[in-house]
Amino acid sequence: MGKVTISFVWAFIQKFGNTFLSFISNIILARLLLPEDYGAIGMIMIFIVISNTFIDGGFGSALIQKTNPTTKDYSTIFYWNIFFSIGLYIVLYFCAPFIASFYKLPLLNNLLKVLGVVLIINSLSVVQSTQLRKKLKFKECAYATVISSLLAVCVTVFLAYNGMGVWSLVIQQILVSVFSLLLYLYFNKWIPSLVFSWKSLKELFNFGFFMLCSSFLNNLCNNIQGLIIGRQFSSTVMGLYTQSAKLATESSNSIASVVDQVSYPLLVEVKDDNRALEKIIRQLSCNLLFLIFPLMCFLIMVAKPLIVFLFTEKWIDCVPYFRILCLSGIPVVFQGASYNSIAAIGKSRLMFKWNLIKRIFSMTLIFTGLKWGVYGILWAMVVGAYVISFINMCLVASQIGYNLGKQFRDIIPIVLIATCPLMLLFLIKGIFEIPNEYDCCMGIIYLVLYFIISWCLKIEQLGNIGQILASIFRR
Known part of the structure; x- marks a missing residue:
């Protein structure tokens, strides 16, 4: 198995191991905690996420580039x-x-003061993790991520079971950062020299600054709806939104983030060859779309029984939130590959310029959607996600040469194969008034139809994924 495939495998293990642990802990904690607890932590996480963006400062990407x-x-x-x-x-x-x-x-005062400690802890591991990624040592990254998450989950569940409430979620974040730092130090035995160069900082900052600005805009706009919901509505509504967003995001981003993590160093290696860049972008986007599109459709179909099974009846009000957010998870496949390709060729200034335009548009949509309450905000997020993806496709066309005609010809067959069975099953359910108790069966039938049609039409991506899985098992 080649170095690239091995990197993808370990990045896959890292992301899905972490996602699986988060998923299991979320099931357990949702039964022990209340929506208000998740709402409280969701209200302050935007400040931690934004602050972490500034800590990296784009320097991690600059060091890799x-x-x-x-x-x-x-x-x-x-x-x-x-x-x-x-x-x-x-x-x-x-x-x-x-x-x-x-x-x-008032509770948020002490929560934020304690949770803020993760900023200092995370700052100590940025260089360590960057060095491992640059060397494509995703095996070590996987170990660090999965082991730290496992240890933190065990402690968190114990604390929640013993009545620690929202504080168990705060401690979980801190423990993940501490364990990750210790493991990165173990796997990457690098010790900083007693030297500080303003020249080096300035050189890396010239590239990293625009990466920082782009990341800041992305994180701000990806979390601004939580800020608005937390301010305008109750902590219970915020908790329902947080849980829905977490489940939908993990479902779509788990696969996409694996590819993004490995693809950036690979794209940097061929940054002077537009034909090679186009080939990689095409493979990444189409393979991701082939997996994520049917996954999101499946989750929309089984949303109600899934939420009740995982989190019990007390979370059933988040079902409509979850279904809407699943729709916004589909276009995520175009964002990572296009973002990384533009970054790889050193066009960080251009990225920032267009990110600013995209995010101003997104925030305008969200504030407009606020007039129609929570659902208005959620639908604004969906519209914004698709518009942003289209702009990203235009950027790739202009900078890499992968024109829009080619891009649409590549993705339309997958879109049709994914949506036609979905609409057919919803039509059958409506005509024959099939009760919701059969949603899981309908979801399974949908997936079977999707893969059968893909196989009959000899869709390229089905073969690509089959080859990757075969190479993994042979190894």
Whole structure:
């Protein structure tokens, strides 16, 4: 098995191992905790996510994009991250009372002050994880991620069972960061030199700054709806949204993030060859779409029995939220490959420019959707996701040469094969008034039809995925 395939396999193990543990812990914790607990943690996570974006500062991507980074480069970023994370934590600490007042939930004051510690812990592992990714050592990354998640989950479930409530979720985040740091230090025995170079920082910042701005805009717009929902509605509604978004996001992003993680270093290697870039982007996007599109359709069909089975009846109100969010998970396949390809060729300034335009449009949609309540916000997210994906396709066409005609010719067959059985089954369910108790059976029938049609029409992506699975089992 080639180095690339091995990297994909271990990235797959890393992501799905972590997702599986998160999924299992979520099932257990949802039975022990209340929607309000998830709502409280969801309200403050936007501040942690945004702060973590600044800690990386785009320097991780800049170090991977740079051909031969030196020890001086790595050491400079290591010390900068520590300094900057401490500053961010101080800001969060003193802003915590105002954030709690904004949400009208005093508990958030102490929650944010404690949870903010993860910023400092995470800053210590940025260089370690970047070095492993640059060397395509995803086996070590997988071990670090899965083991740290497993240990944290065990402790969290114990704390939740013993009545710690929302604090168990806070401690879980801290423990994941601590265990990850220790394992990255074990697998990547790199020690920073006692050197700091403003020249190195400036050089990496020139590329990383626009990566930072793009990441900041992405994370802000991906989490702004949580900020709005938390402010405008109750913590219970926020909890329902948080749980729905988590399940939908993990379902769609789990596969996509595996590919994104491995694809960036690969795209960097062929950044001067547009034909090779086009080939990789096509394979990544189409293979992802072939998997994610039917998965999201399946989840839409089985949403109600799935939510009740996993989280019990007390979470049933999040079913419509979940179904809508599944629709926004489909176009995610076009975002990672296009984002990484533009970054790989060094066009970070262009990325930032278009990200700014895309995110202004998305935020406008979300604030407009607020007029129609929570559902208006959710549908605005769906529309925004598809528009952003189309813009990404246009960028790839203009910068890489993979024109829109080719892109649509590649994806339309998959879209038709995925949507036709779905519409047929919904039509049959409506005509014959099939009760919801048979939703799971309908979902299974849908998947069977999807793969049978793909096999009959000799869809290329089915063969590609079959080859990858065969090579894994042969190994």
